[in-house]
Amino acid sequence: MVLITRKAEFSASHYCASPGLSPEENEELYGPASRPSGHGHNYVLEVTVAGDVDPASGMIMDLKDLKQMIQDRVVEVYDHRFLNHEVPPFDRVVPTPENIARDIWERLTPGVNDDGRRLHGIRLYETADLYVDYFGEDAP
């Protein structure tokens, strides 16, 4: 098995507030990120696919296909959007990087998973100092 990783970037705004909490409780939990006017990030996404190397092509999958899938299924959906207002499920799910990584996983899995390959992991940088790795709900 070999892993291959493709990078992409998108810019989006969000705020983090749990619907069951008061504004004061949200400020306590998320800090200034809870303020509903929102703030932006230049997100950096790394998508890793695991698979067998095809003996003829020497590839796990055609990188242009992966690039196009990330563009169509993620970047087109997320880029320059206010996630809470414009991108479901973030009208009801808090758009933390943990939840965004899981949503990206769900958007990419049907296209990526195929004979001999599967989506291995999503790494999402919210800032240079904070990133999330997501390996699916069944990850050990």
Added chain:
Amino acid sequence: MLEVAVKGRADAGSGMVVSRKTLDSFVERHVISKLDHANLNCDVAELQGVVPTTENLALLVENWLKLAWDDELGARGVKLARVRIEETARNSFEVRD
């Protein structure tokens, strides 16, 4: 540059594995406050008699975090997944559970 990776399920309510404030404070108290602007050879008790290579430093950081982990973070059901130190842009050292 130090990376501390925490592993767990995102809480259904907060959407977070661990709150950034909790993690930042934990690492600040148990690691940064002991190492920042210290002479590693002279000022850190645990490094007396130990060569302060970044390998040894990463193991020490992991140990400090583990010693306090259960008391402060254990109830949240999260685990320490990884400690990684970038010594320079070209050298990094990682301890995994």
